[in-house]
Amino acid sequence: MNYIKNLVLLIFSIILLTECSNASIISVKDTTSQKGFNSLSNQVKLKQARNNFLAENYQLALENYRELQSSYPNDAMANFRVGECYFALLNFAATVEFLENSKAQNSLVHKNLNFILGQAYHRTGKIDKAIEVLQEFVNSSKEILEENKDALTFIEQCKTAKKLMANPVNVKISNPGVFINSPFEDYGPSISGDGKTLIFTSRRPETTGGRTDPGDGKFYEDIFISSWNDASNTWSEAKPVPGRLNTDFHDAALSISPDGTQIFVYRNVPGETGSGDIYVSKLNNKQVWAAPKPMAKEINSSYFESSASICADESYFYFVSEKRGGFGNGDIYRSKRLSKNVWGEAENLGPVINTTEDEVSVFIHPDGKTLFFSSKGHNTMGGYDIFKSVYNNGSWSVPENLGYPINTFHNDLHFVLSSDNSTAYYSSIKENGLGERDIYRIDMKNYAVHLKENQVYKSNGLSILKGSVFDMDAAQAVEATIDVLDLSGQKVSSIFTNSDGEYFVTLPGGINYQLVISAEEFEKVSEKINLPLDNTKTYVMVKHFLVKKISKEFNFPKD
Incomplete structure (x- = not known):
């Protein structure tokens, strides 16, 4: 019996030493911790809590630590551990509450106290306090640690925030309401080129199968869709995308193509994908989405590949990858379409766009030259901010922060802009939101990037040309190539019809074009058109073409 008792005491001693060495949890001055947490039962709880935290089971770890903290409400380490869990769960207000309590009891309880507290102040908009505490952390360090470099970065972000907040951009941000957002997480909006279709990702109970992810306890992701109603000037109630797109597990929307016939999704299938790949689902003529293909x-x-956006004429495909040879964690790449079913080798957009940090949520505007993306590496206010760059004369412009209040102290992601530049959507965390993350609408009509001083908003000059190509005799869809030429004969764009014979392209409006339709075994068709321009919204022109098969004469043999 004594042997067993000694063995148990040895095990608990090892647990205690391990916990202390992993986290430096007990300060000499912290008498409450020494008297209370040294009991065997509390050491078991501490070890269990720490194991859950290190396994990234933050909610379970929080519950463990809260149980201990409720018994010792004035204990510095208990309050620190609770605050640390809240920080990992992105509840920054609660982080501030418990870390302030911890610091009031013992400011030396943990070396990272000010480091985490400073970030929490930053994320809750307490900029001056954040700078003060983060600088205190840097000054207290006797050696240059990775955290010191991060703290200096966060201080610069705070300074950027003060500058941007002093010069807010002229936009109106609103929540689309319960037809789009839920009490759960809603994010990743994407709109079609005509602005009539919205897709996004949601983790609400209505997801396929209604199951939860054991990793975070939240419902699995599904892709939802909504249609714009011109009469009511609102979005319809979002529903799961019909067809074979959603499964019982995670299905996340990356984007919808400008023509509204393709949805790009992220999937991570064991034994099938790498660390996560981009798939595409296509809309069939019965208005049902097919099973996604890689x-x-x-x-x-x-x-790891994530985030995807295709040009309106489908000439380039933009995406994010963590493949080797990049500049940072996630970099933005693009691949050029070589033929209807062949893509060229992906090219990195280079160090002007990509940094040593993460670039995500890429969106190429229907104009084909304006790129929006979120980044942690450029001059951000904190977390991910949204940036804009324009491709001109073979190079990308220096990314420009879209400014406050579009960007905030939180992660601002998945920015998309309508073809006429009037309306944007993105996902963010804001006070009075309906859920954990919501989708927001931005009225961009007075946004300074698009307007000169005292200028009244008008369309950016883009119009949409779409339609179909059909066999005039068999009344069947034809897969064709459509070359768009200006009146000097210069090729402006080259597009392909899909399997249903449909085509879609955005072009500068108010201009005359020559369209040349080519298809194997069909006679070539050439026609001039005038594509109108509407200065108040995106003009949509529908143009269908009928093509005739090349006749094959049969020569009878002579007698």
Whole structure:
């Protein structure tokens, strides 16, 4: 019996030493911790809590630590551990509450107290306090640690925030309401080129199968869709995308193509994908979405691929990858379409766009030259901010922060802009939101980037040309190539019809074009058109073409 008792005491001693060495949890001055947490039962709870935290089971770890903290409400380490869990769960207000309590009891309880507290102040908009505490952390360090570099970065972000908040951009941000957002997480909005279709990702109970992810206890992701109603000037109630797109597990929307016939999704299928790949689902003529298929090997790799956006004429495909050879964690790449079913080798957009940090949520505007993305590496206010860059004369402009209040102290992601530049959507965390993350609408009509001083908003000059190509005799869809030429004969764009014979392209309006339709075994068709321009919204022109098969004469043999 004594042997067993000694063995138990040895095990608990090892647990105690391990916990102390992992986290430096007990300060000499922290008498409450020494008297209370040294009991065997509390040491078991501490070890259990720490194991859950290190396994990233933050909610369970919080519950463990809260149980201990409720018994010792004035204990510095108990309050620190609770605050640390809240920080990992992105509840920054609660982080501030418990870390302030911890610091009041013992400011030396943990070396990272000011480091985490400073970030929490930053994320809750207490900028001056954040700078003060983070600088205190840097000054207290006797050696240059990775945390010191991060703290200096956060201080610069706070300074950027003060500058941007002093010069807010002229936009109106609103919540689309309960037809789009839920009490749960809603994010990743994407709109079609005509602004009539909205897709997004949601983790609400209505997801397929209604199951939860054991990792975070939240419902699995599903993709939802909504249609714009011109009569009521509102979005319809969002529903799960019909067809074979959603499954019982995670299905996340990356974007919808400008023509509204393709949805790009992220999937991580064991034994099938690398670390996560980009798939595409296509809309059939029955208005049902097909099972997603992986994108080409020039795009997907054995590394993590996420975020996708295709040009309106489908000439380039933009995406994010963590493949080797990049500048940071996640970099933005693009692949050029070589033919209807062949993509070229992906090219990195280079150090002007990509940084040593993460670039995510890429969106190429229907104009084909304006790129929006979120980044942690450029001059952000904190977390991910949204940036804009324009491709001109073979190079990208220096990314420009879209400014406050579009960007905030939180992660601002998934920015998309309508073809006429009037309306944007993105996902963010804001006070009085309906859920954990919501989708927000931005009225961009007075946004300074698009307007000169005292200028009244008008369309950016883009119009939409769409339609179909059909066999005039068989009344069947034709897969064709449509070359768009200006009146000097210069090729402006080259597009392909899909399997249903449909085409879609955005072009500068108010201009005359020559359209040349080519298809194998069909006579070539050439027609001039005038594409109108509407200065108040995106003009949509529908133009259908009928093509005739090349006649094959049969020569009878002579007698």
